[in-house]
Amino acid sequence: MFEAKLANAALLKKIVEAIKDLVTDAPFDCSESAMCLQAMDSSHVALVSLKLEVGMFDTYRCDRTINLGLSLANMSKALKCANNDDTCMIKYEENDGDSITFTFADVKRDKTQDVTVKMMDIDSEHLGIPDQSYSVVCEMPASEFQKTCKDLATFSDSLNITATKAGIVFTGKGDIGTSVVTYSPSSNSDDESESVSLEVKRSSQPTALSDRVRLSLCNEVPVVVEYPIEDNGYLRFYLAPKIDDEENMD
Amino acid sequence: MFEAKLANAALLKKIVEAIKDLVTDAPFDCSESAMCLQAMDSSHVALVSLKLEVGMFDTYRCDRTINLGLSLANMSKALKCANNDDTCMIKYEENDGDSITFTFADVKRDKTQDVTVKMMDIDSEHLGIPDQSYSVVCEMPASEFQKTCKDLATFSDSLNITATKAGIVFTGKGDIGTSVVTYSPSSNSDDESESVSLEVKRSSQPTALSDRVRLSLCNEVPVVVEYPIEDNGYLRFYLAPKIDDEENMD
Amino acid sequence: MFEAKLANAALLKKIVEAIKDLVTDAPFDCSESAMCLQAMDSSHVALVSLKLEVGMFDTYRCDRTINLGLSLANMSKALKCANNDDTCMIKYEENDGDSITFTFADVKRDKTQDVTVKMMDIDSEHLGIPDQSYSVVCEMPASEFQKTCKDLATFSDSLNITATKAGIVFTGKGDIGTSVVTYSPSSNSDDESESVSLEVKRSSQPTALSDRVRLSLCNEVPVVVEYPIEDNGYLRFYLAPKIDDEENMD
The missing domain is CATH 3.10.150.10 (DNA Polymerase III, subunit A, domain 2)
Structure with a gap:
């Protein structure tokens, strides 16, 4: 089981908007310490590397290291449903089959929105990025x-x-x-x-x-x-x- | 003769924008008591029913019950000329032939705009909507x-x-x-x-x-x-x- | 050499936006007293006549009367780089070959932007516009x-x-x-x-x-x-x- 809650959905929305034109399918590597993503664009000129550490989330539970593959276009559609000040819960349960649920909650209006998006099999190629000193x-x-x-x-x-x-x-x-x-x-x-x-x-x-x-x-x-x-x-x-x-x- | 004046054109503009993608041609039924419109979309899934009672107008004169058929696309073009705080006079005279005139007036600037739009023959099918109790x-x-x-x-x-x-x-x-x-x-x-x-x-x-x-x-x-x-x-x-x-x- | 500086780039940006749909290629006639432009649209229905006198510029130097031909589409692309409160220097030097440089400077941020645009050969047809008394x-x-x-x-x-x-x-x-x-x-x-x-x-x-x-x-x-x-x-x-x-x- 993976379950992580962000105080507001706007952050994840901005991240997805920033990378979805470069990378179409995103393998999210979720571990005890962070939610990470590494992906190259189709022309292999750009490498996107995202790291969201546990401290960024209101609640965070990751029972075992897991890779969640998502189409960023679909993830973008899901996140566009959220108001910017909604909380955003990301949830994956092995029993639920191959889908991830985003839950957006706007406490004031007693409204919740569950968006369930199908997962994809994506080859995660976590590249070792060599240390480099820059001029x-x-x-x-x-x-x-x-x-x-x-x-x-x-x-x-x-x-x-x-x-x-x-x-x-x-x-x-x-x-x-x-x-x-x-x-x-x-x-x-x-x-x-x-x-x-x-x-x-x-x-x-x-x-x-x-x-x-x-x-x-x-x-x-x-x-x-x-x-x-x-x-x-x-x-x-x-x-x-x-x-x-x-x-x-x- | 039909002549009715709205205190501001914005109301009619919003109504037309709300229905013009669903209904292309609109038969307005004008009577002593109200200006009404009933029309179905082309797939016969949605019925639009609009009622503007006399009380909504600043002045209202309807000599006899009359049906005014208008293309909503043309009506939208006419209404887009109006500033939102313009008054809006709708006028039809039998002698004028088959056209309706919208007059928008912005008193402060001593400006008036008359837009004359040709009418259409539209079969008005005023459906009886049965009373229904809802759960x-x-x-x-x-x-x-x-x-x-x-x-x-x-x-x-x-x-x-x-x-x-x-x-x-x-x-x-x-x-x-x-x-x-x-x-x-x-x-x-x-x-x-x-x-x-x-x-x-x-x-x-x-x-x-x-x-x-x-x-x-x-x-x-x-x-x-x-x-x-x-x-x-x-x-x-x-x-x-x-x-x-x-x-x-x- | 021609060198002229406007206090802000917004003015030139607006002028170019106003005429670029009517006129594609613009011959700017630069003299000691003013920067002028006369051009007809392709259908020869509209004549554009622009005059920017020396007094409009912060600095102005024009060694000899010269005609600078520019594509207004390219000039528009150059000017879109400028922030509205940037200063705008227009510079042409005979030695630089056939190009004009626009320099936008935003003093606060210690940022300058030089955009060099290639010139075009344009037949300048400076029409005499007859004096006319209007009703x-x-x-x-x-x-x-x-x-x-x-x-x-x-x-x-x-x-x-x-x-x-x-x-x-x-x-x-x-x-x-x-x-x-x-x-x-x-x-x-x-x-x-x-x-x-x-x-x-x-x-x-x-x-x-x-x-x-x-x-x-x-x-x-x-x-x-x-x-x-x-x-x-x-x-x-x-x-x-x-x-x-x-x-x-x-």
């Missing part, structure tokens, strides 16, 4: 990062991130023109490190999961885009560098 | 009913309503999962009556016609979804039960 | 004019404007009906002049360039729809009258 770690407002990615996507389907002592620079170059966004270091004091240049094929667009985003950069290894979730979890995107023959950095 | 009458916030119908439509194109002493329960069951919404009786004290189960094929989605909606339920007869309009009228949807062979209640 | 000049709130044009477009693809001592009247007549909007003179005291009747094929829809719009009308010559831009420029639409054989005014 640059940059924190910035999540909204700024999101707007910059959206603006550059107008011009190019890949973007280049360069961090120097002068700041962090995002560049998108395409047929109709070029856009270069520069954040100068006075507001990003962590960036004063060596130069780094890499290209990410696409970037993630979570909306309001957290106020801040942390970018970890190093040449020729995946960039990490991390959104901390309260104090007990994170949503990370590992984005592989794009290797162009003509622009190869070797 | 359950349930009042609830219109917004809750609307959200519940929208949520369940994600999972199923039919929904099941069950009322017991424990509350009123809406169920939608489909391929991707099942959603069950329960309102417990503490907030719906009228529901403490015998069990009722029926299925409605689709439900109506008026937005802000009224704060409350009244559901009248009885096995094997159409459910009535009623929105009171101020104190002088109503918009009712009669929705036929869906008879499945496998789930037949007989 | 009627009518000023009205831009929002009212915009709503009236939008409402009438529901019914007809041409509209008729008639101004008399009784007011200014906009009429759209189509298959589904007719809409007549009347503004009475008490709020438009300038309109008390002789009768004028003409038809304009389409009208412009700038949103919030200015609070007021000025219409200049005379039989059988183009109507002028003018939006003043601050105190140092204007956006004008010259709209040719539509000559119908059956409704010819001769």
